[in-house]
Amino acid sequence: MADVNALFSRAEAQFRAGAHAAARADLLQLLPMVGEHVAVLHLLALSEARLGQRQAAEAAFRRALNAAPRDAQINNNFANLLKNVGDSEGALAHYTAALAANPALHAARLNRAGLLVQQGRAAEALPDIDALRRVSPDDPGLRLTGGAAMLALGQLDAAAADFDAVLAQRPEDAKALQGRARVSAQAGDDALALRLYRKAFSVSPTDPEVMLGLAEALEAMGEDSGLPLLAAAVEAHPGWLAGQDALARMRSEAGELADFDAGYRRARTKMPDDAPLASGHVACLMRAERYADAIITLDQWVARAGRSPEADRFEAMLASEVGDLQRADAAFGRVGDDPALAPAHARHLLRKRDPMAAAALLEPLALADLGAVNHWAYLAIAWRMLDGPRHEWLALQPGLVGTQAIEIDLAALAEVLRGLHRSRAHPVGQSLRGGTQTRTRLFGRDIPILKEVEKGIRRGIEGHQRGMPGVDARHPLLRFRDAPLEFSGSWSVRLADGGFHVAHVHPEGVLSSAFYVVVPEARGTEGWLEVGAPPPELGLGLPPLHLIEPRPGQLALFPSTMFHGTRPFASGERMTIAFDARA
Known part of the structure; x- marks a missing residue:
């Protein structure tokens, strides 16, 4: 009979040496001898995970936790597996279990914080990050996670400090270079962002996220080489959905409207049975409001793969948009x-x-x-x-919609904004037609005229709040009547001849806006802002609740819950700053 301790020691040595298949073989031989031994099951789970055997790894982890449910390290490692296979909520639960068993297990705390940041829940990650800063303030992994959290929360100086601290220790760290580049891009320093992305690319030339960042940095600087760089990366990684979506956006903004989804189409000829790729393509076409093309693509997917809950959801939405109301009814019925x-x-x-x-x-x-x-x-x-009366309470109370005058050098502001509009066509998924939109946030850039207009707009928001009805805790906007509001996004839109905005809302704000910098010559109500009119494609025929004439230096403010759009204008230039504000 084999010596149990010697066999386990050999399995451990093989695992450390990267011989995971050999380690697994020894552990499987060992298990009948020792029964549900926690250490053996844990190492078996890790070996299966390294071999890419997800189901076997999960089964071994669950057996180990059945024997030792409060083992902090097993919970942490199982959470890592769940995170890697996309079960974020399961991963968070096991990171939390690990910390309940051992609050000093810093790896679990850092892992939980990192996952929360990845999920867009950076504010929830701050307690873990702050706790780790008190213990290991200079840890590079912590500074990377902290930098990502600060960046997500818009605290650019703090994010830069975190990434710079990592680069001081590890100048070639690709993640720190990429994070610092993103900070620079958000701050409007496109030249520095490009230099940092180029360095990150030299360190990690096969990292898709670095390639995407470099392509977008080249685009931001007005260089044409970004699009072919990303196209080549997507060609090499056809199932890379983030790359496919970014390529579609870049092609759209470069004016390649007919072929904006060419990357998806080529990829699907290579991978016709790849469900995430098909789903991504349908979603991309939907964002572009190419509903007829989207439903054809959906039908092709369903013909190959059969119905699924995800396909039913797409079918319900798309059938309604193309006017097949009976088909939509049936699909919504299946969705439940x-x-x-x-x-x-x-x-x-x-x-x-x-x-x-x-x-x-x-x-x-x-x-x-x-x-x-x-x-x-x-x-x-x-x-x-x-x-x-409920509609009157929600949308018609005096003071919910209004305008404020902002004193600013409009000519100087217009000159700066024109320099930031570098694309040639409107982006996929945005409301404008016949114009361009700046990409990264406008406010927070180190440009004096933008800082000045931001201050003026903040004063305008405060003035608007003072003119609103009293606080109402049940109302989506008036609950924040007396609360300070912060920007959740800011951008500029430049429309040309025939340009307009389709009716839309802003899900990220409570108060939305349009600040007029340049307006075309007035011809009746051309170019006016419509607030409160339903999307015309619904066919309801209801007029807008408010019509606002665009005037240079005027800030229009209205609840984010109100549909708004603009009327087309025949010729000229219309340039605005827009933002969402939230508490």
Whole structure:
């Protein structure tokens, strides 16, 4: 009979040497001798994970945790596996279990913080990051995670300090270079961002995220080499969805509207049975409002792979958008009660002129989440069609919509903004037509005229708040009547002859805006801002609740829950600054 201790020691040595298959063989031989031994099961789980055997690894981890449910290291390693296979909530639960068992296990705390940042929950990661800073303030892994969190929260100086600290220790760290480049891009220093991305690329030339950052940095500097660089990377990695989406956006903004999704189409000829790729292609076409093309692509996917809940959700939305209301009804019926699809379902019900059903669907969801902008936007339409006092309370109270005058050197501001508009066409998925939109945030850049206009706009927001009705804790905007508001996004739009905005809302804000820098010559109501009109494609025929004439130096403000768009203008230039504000 083999010596148990010797066999386990050999398995450990093989694992450390990277001979994971040999380690697994020894551990499988060992298990019948020792039973559900925690250390053996744990090492077996790690070996299976290194070999890419996800199901076997998960089974071994669960057996190990069944024997030792409070083992901090096993919980942490199992969480790592779950994170890598996309089970974020499961991973968070096991990181938390690891910390409950051993609060001093810094790896679990750092891993949990990093996952929260990846999920877009940076504020929730701050307690873990702060706790780790007190213990290991100079740890490079902590500074990378802290920098990513600060960047996500818009604290650019703090993010730069974290990434710079890593680079002081490890000048060739690709993640730190990439993070610092993103800070520079957000701050408007496109030249520095490009230099940093080039250095990151020299260190890690096969990292897709670095290639994407470099391509976008080249684009931001007005260089044409970014698009072919990204196209080559996507060609080499056809299943890379983030790259495919970025390539589609870049092609769209370069004016290649007919072929903006060419990367997806080529990839799907190579990988016709890849469900995530097909799903990504359909979603990309939907963002571009190419609904007829999207439903053809969806039907091709379903013909190969059969129905699925995801395909049913796409079918419900797309069938409604192309006017096949019976098909949409059937698909929504198959989907059932899906809160995430509620705004799309309500949109469909409104298109069918059934506001009562739309209101019944949305009311409990909107009242439970005052920040659910899309829910409130469609609920406002339903309440308006039902002609009740609830719509007056939500959208018609005096002071919700208004204008403020901002004193600024408009000519100097216009010159700076024109220099930031470097694309040639509107981006996929945005509301403008016949113009361009700046990409990274406008406010926070180290440009004096932008700092000045930001201060003026902040004063304008405060003036608007003072003119609003009193605080109402039940209202999606008035609950913040007396609260300080911060920018959740800021950008500039430049429209040319025939340009306009389609009706849309801003899900990231509570108060939305348009600050007019340049306006075309007035011809009736051409170019005017419409607030409160439902999207015309719903066919409801309801007029706007407010019409605002664009005037240079004027700031228009309105609840983010109100649909808004602009009327086309025949010729000239219309340039604005827009932002969302939230508490």
